[in-house]
Amino acid sequence: MTRPPAPSAATAAALGGACVLALVAGCTAPGSVPIETSATGGTPGPVTVEVAQARTDRVARVVELQVTNDGPADLTVTEGRLTAGSLDGDVVTLQGRDVPAGSTRRLRAALPAPRCAGDPTAVADLDPSVALDVVTPDGTATTLQVVPTDEDDDLLRVRGEDCAAAAVAAGLEMSLDETLTTRTLDGAPVADVTLRVRAVPGGPRVQLTQVLGTTLLRAPDASSWPLDVDTATLGPGAVAVTLPVVPARCDLHAIAEDKRGTVLGVRAVVDGVEQPVVYVVSPPALLGALHRFVVDTCTTADGS
Incomplete structure (x- = not known):
């Protein structure tokens, strides 16, 4: 813009x-x-x-x-x-x-x-x-x-992202598990990443509608993951949302230089107002596991 x-x-x-x-x-x-x-x-x-x-x-x-x-x-x-x-x-x-x-x-x-x-x-x-x-x-x-x-327009973007993150955090906690599990889907390897969400008591209504793909990761059959998370229907405990991921690209040089491919963007609505994209950062252990998964999957696909 x-x-x-x-x-x-x-x-x-x-x-x-x-x-x-x-x-x-x-x-x-x-x-x-x-x-x-x-x-x-x-x-x-x-x-x-x-x-x-x-x-x-x-x-x-x-x-x-x-x-x-x-x-x-x-x-x-x-x-x-x-x-x-x-x-x-x-x-x-x-x-x-x-x-x-x-x-x-x-x-x-x-x-x-x-x-x-x-x-x-x-x-x-x-x-x-x-x-x-x-x-x-x-x-x-x-x-x-x-x-x-x-x-x-970096200052404007930063403000939008920061204020959206604060608005979402007032009503919903989000985090990514440190570990992932791998499996085979239609003959291809898939890694399941767990997004945990928990409603904040007394907070605004928060709805999560989509997780965006990154330069390294995407859904098996699409570029992003649809979500249907609504604090109005969540119970008091944390809820696990599974995101099956596959490599979005197999450029090993890009993987080696990656800095944001494991940072997931989430589209959210707070009290009926759509927010700028909010980002969930992978903890170090998950970041390493995702990089290994992408490298191993791409290496196998190349027949190396």
């Missing part, structure tokens, strides 16, 4: 972006946050920031601040802080980095809890901003205030 830029970002784009971010008097876009500098020393050139989250960082809830130094002088970023209306607190970088002139460096930062008031799919209240504490080659300490870009 591509969203139109937020008003402040649109204004910045109209002025060429760099003008908003450079420490040059009289070059600040209307409505943008002013840039603060120290009283002495040189000023760094234009700096831009892109917010991004790699697929491999989704489970760990880590984002990157991709800092580009378009100025003529090297910079050291000692700390970066991202604020957004979707986050309950600042996103603070885990460590600083040198950013040579003309280069881009990635600074990783852990996400705080989401802020879920209102519509979690709304764009207008994200309003992200980044503060970069930087040091110039002459030792001058400066703070840059930057309106970041988010080309893949």
Whole structure:
């Protein structure tokens, strides 16, 4: 999904972006946050920031601040802080980095809890901003205030997923067993994965309608698994739901590099409202067992 830029970002784009971010008097876009500098020393050139989250960082809830130094002088970023209306607190970088002139460096930062008031799919209240504490080659300490870009709408996606997970968890507990069982179905090996669900007393009504396939796993006769789980009809105890799985692909290199093929996406409805996809992470023992099952099944199919 591509969203139109937020008003402040649109204004910045109209002025060429760099003008908003450079420490040059009289070059600040209307409505943008002013840039603060120290009283002495040189000023760094234009700096831009892109917010991004790699697929491999989704489970760990880590984002990157991709800092580009378009100025003529090297910079050291000692700390970066991202604020957004979707986050309950600042996103603070885990460590600083040198950013040579003309280069881009990635600074990783852990996400705080989401802020879920209102519509979690709304764009207008994200309003992200980044503060970069930087040091110039002459030792001058400066703070840059930057309106970041988010080309893949990662902040909006993260908010939707986090708030959906919180809404579902208020009414239903979900987990995957650590072990799986294997069997043969129509002459082909199948692994049974167990999803356990339990209604939370006093919670909202939660309905699970589908488990999505992954890059590594699918249902034997389809790409996903239909579900019919409803807390309105669940008893007080945990209920086991069996998901028969087969390999979705037999690219052994992709299997070796896999990071999210065992993370199952679940479609859910909470009190009648369809949610963004909620993800259930395989525990380490199950992750290893699934990888072995896929490798063994694919190796046998290849006749190796």
